[in-house]
Amino acid sequence: MGLVEDIRDRYLDRLSPATFRSRLFWRTVDTLARSPLNRPQWKADRVSLSYFIRATRDAYLRRAPVVWSNLLFPSEIIIGSGCIPFYPEMAAAVVASAGLAPRFIDRAGEEGFSSDACSYHRCVLGCALEGFLPEPDLLLAVNYPCDSAPLSFSFAADLYGVPHRVLDVPLSGEEEDLEILAEQMEECAAAMLSLAGMDAGEGRKKMAEAVSFSNLALRAMRRVEEMRKRDDCTLDGKDAMGGVSVLAGSMGSREGTEYYRLLAEELEERGCAGGGTIRLMWMHLKPWYAQGIFDALERHGARLVCEEYTHATWEELDPERPFLSLAAKVAGHFLVGPAERRARHLARLARDYRVHGAIHYNHWGCRQSCGGAMLVKAALQEIGVPVLTIDGDCVDEREYQEGQLSTRLEAFLESLR
Ligand code: SF4
Numbered sequence: 001m002g003l004v005e006d007i008r009d010r011y012l013d014r015l016s017p018a019t020f021r022s023r024l025f026w027r028t029v030d031t032l033a034r035s036p037l038n039r040p041q042w043k044a045d046r047v048s049l050s051y052f053i054r055a056t057r058d059a060y061l062r063r064a065p066v067v068w069s070n071l072l073f074p075s076e077i078i079i080g081s082g083c084i085p086f087y088p089e090m091a092a093a094v095v096a097s098a099g100l101a102p103r104f105i106d107r108a109g110e111e112g113f114s115s116d117a118c119s120y121h122r123c124v125l126g127c128a129l130e131g132f133l134p135e136p137d138l139l140l141a142v143n144y145p146c147d148s149a150p151l152s153f154s155f156a157a158d159l160y161g162v163p164h165r166v167l168d169v170p171l172s173g174e175e176e177d178l179e180i181l182a183e184q185m186e187e188c189a190a191a192m193l194s195l196a197g198m199d200a201g202e203g204r205k206k207m208a209e210a211v212s213f214s215n216l217a218l219r220a221m222r223r224v225e226e227m228r229k230r231d232d233c234t235l236d237g238k239d240a241m242g243g244v245s246v247l248a249g250s251m252g253s254r255e256g257t258e259y260y261r262l263l264a265e266e267l268e269e270r271g272c273a274g275g276g277t278i279r280l281m282w283m284h285l286k287p288w289y290a291q292g293i294f295d296a297l298e299r300h301g302a303r304l305v306c307e308e309y310t311h312a313t314w315e316e317l318d319p320e321r322p323f324l325s326l327a328a329k330v331a332g333h334f335l336v337g338p339a340e341r342r343a344r345h346l347a348r349l350a351r352d353y354r355v356h357g358a359i360h361y362n363h364w365g366c367r368q369s370c371g372g373a374m375l376v377k378a379a380l381q382e383i384g385v386p387v388l389t390i391d392g393d394c395v396d397e398r399e400y401q402e403g404q405l406s407t408r409l410e411a412f413l414e415s416l417r
Contacts, residue, residue: 281308360376362391
């Protein structure tokens with residue numbers, strides 16, 4: 001049994017918003033996480049687990065100002081400004097993995113949120129309405145990759161009575177436009193420093209530390225990526241996708257750096273077992289509550305060797321100009337701009353990782369991802385990579401048809417032999 005299920009089973013019958021605000025609860029979580037019975041597959045996972053438990057506990061116990069963000073908002077800025085980053089989309093994934101998402105999605109539905117909207121955000125809004133999330137002091141959203149966060153954060157800002165800012169990313173990539181984005185980031189950082197009660201001097205020092213940790217993490221991440229290009233590297237995509245939370249939420253922290261350093265070292269130590277597998281790329285994210293689809297891949301000798309969201313997409317940050325280089329990090333992301341940019345990025349990944357096929361998981365309600373699926377499929381087919389598109393939902397298990405998926409998956413894998 002995993003840690004999340006263990007906690008759920010212990011607390012299910014007395015789960016209330018107050019549970020998460022109790023120090024005893026967090027001590028129990030910490031004890032369970034450290035127990036020898038909880039053995040993460042990789043040493044690095046222990047580091048990320050303890051980081052997220054600590055950050056989430058501190059957010060609920062309000063040990064520093066809490067800032068909600070969506071996945072493209074650089075955690076370096078929040079950590080470097082003395083605040084606690086909280087990524088509600090990641091919280092939705094945890095709620096889904098505990099099998100509790102339907103209850104909160106239904107609550108959002110009762111409030112009038114359309115079932116056409118992304119279930120990550122419906123789940124989060126349901127949790128917020130029931131008082132289960134740590135109260136934010138500020139909400140910061142980037143207007144990419146989709147409108148979900150700017151819109152649901154606007155609702156949450158009213159609900160909690162706190163400010164909400166949206167970073168507007170310019171598309172030209174010109175230095176002048178990056179400066180405009182950098183200025184918006186600097187304003188956000190100033191607001192967070194004021195919340196954290198830090199002066200500009202302390203802020204500069206902390207930001208420099210965050211930038212330096214982020215650069216070290218990036219170097220280690222590149223080592224992980226090189227290892228994964230080799231035949232049958234032992235890290236499988238179903239586990240690697242858990243690293244999305246590390247990539248989004250802990251860059252700029254010591255633990256984010258440690259996570260990638262340990263992962264690179266362990267991959268190098270364990271080495272590679274040799275070839276012979278079907279190499280696959282996974283696009284969009286996985287269903288967080290289901291394992292069956294990955295078991296089917298394993299049974300057929302297939303391995304996810306790369307995933308859309310687990311790669312470094314930026315260059316090292318400049319400690320002299322942190323905001324400008326963070327602006328370049330955001331504006332340079334393949335999810336910013338037209339869908340063709342995403343398609344080109346995925347085709348490049350497929351080539352670099354020598355994949356035999358690719359799976360596009362059509363998460364219900366995700367316009368940016370599902371809307372571009374045919375374009376992505378065409379780009380991959382052009383370079384000889386067959387694509388399977390499957391419909392489902394990352395968060396709402398009621399939209400997941402295991403039998404149907406397995407049949408289509410098996411037929412696809414057979415065709416790749
Ligand atoms: S899954 Fe799609 S719609 Fe939902 S938050 Fe992510 S990008 Fe936006």
